[in-house]
Amino acid sequence: MATKTRGNVLLQLEGKGRGECPLCARTGIKLLYDGVLGDGTPTKVCKYCRPKKQLKKAN
Numbered sequence: 240m241a242t243k244t245r246g247n248v249l250l251q252l253e254g255k256g257r258g259e260c261p262l263c264a265r266t267g268i269k270l271l272y273d274g275v276l277g278d279g280t281p282t283k284v285c286k287y288c289r290p291k292k293q294l295k296k297a298n
């Protein structure tokens with residue numbers, strides 16, 4: 240299965256996968272992981288804000 244977080248896939252994303260993380264407000268960081276805002280709204284977050292359980296799950 241092709242990875243979603245590396246290589247050419249990123250270049251096809253809006254902003255080449257980069258943007259501002261809504262949780263930690265880092266700018267120019269890759270937003271590749273599924274997360275939720277404080278009110279439960281699904282969003283994309285950076286690697287520092289991703290849910291810990293995603294670290295173990297083999298994509």
Ligand SMILES: [Zn+2]
Pocket residue numbers: 260261262263264265284285286287288
């Ligand atoms: Zn973040």
